[in-house]
């Protein structure tokens with residue numbers, strides 16, 4: 001097995017504190033989604049194995065030894081939406097944003113890997129049916145945290161939000177909103 005990087009620690013704690021090194025302002029957190037019903041029905045085996053809190057082992061398709069990759073944190077299929085929010089250090093990013101720094105959280109991965117689920121939670125079960133708070137994604141959690149946080153700033157604050165999705169180079173949704181707590 002090839003090991004890239006050094007020993008595991010508590011990623012949640014270090015990401016909430018800040019980047020491992022001051023010159024590394026970007027953190028990469030890997031989330032492995034659970035296998036879905038169709039994959040399980042087909043008897044498929046996952047090629048991804050979370051080993052410790054920062055290491056992912058990948059079984060090569062043609063066989064051979066696993067290859068290990070290290071990330072700021074690795075979350076397996078059992079992790080909750082709250083775990084993701086906490087481990088990604090989003091509260092800390094929010095604090096930085098309130099101090100005027102530009103901060104970005106984005107998801108990257110192949111189709112069906114769980115980017116939308118991670119950011120916004122599962123699709124609604126019907127029109128007007130809200131997503132249960134426990135399944136809310138990074139977006140809902142960030143807004144809830146931010147609205148709560150600005151109540152305690154002791155100064156009037158105006159928050160503006162816009163939402164768009166670019167898919168296959170097409171802008172699908174554009175909305176603007178102004179939130180005045």
Ligand SMILES: Nc1ncnc2c1ncn2[C@@H]1O[C@H](COP(=O)(O)OP(=O)(O)OP(=O)(O)O)[C@@H](O)[C@H]1O
Pocket residue numbers: 032033034036077109110111112113114115116117118121122123
């Ligand atoms: N951690 C998870 N737990 C349970 N279900 C999940 C999880 N992650 C993803 N899913 C489910 O897997 C399916 C694919 O996820 P999702 O739509 O988020 O993928 P995606 O990466 O956004 O795909 P695309 O690039 O095609 O938009 C969805 O049905 C979603 O609800």
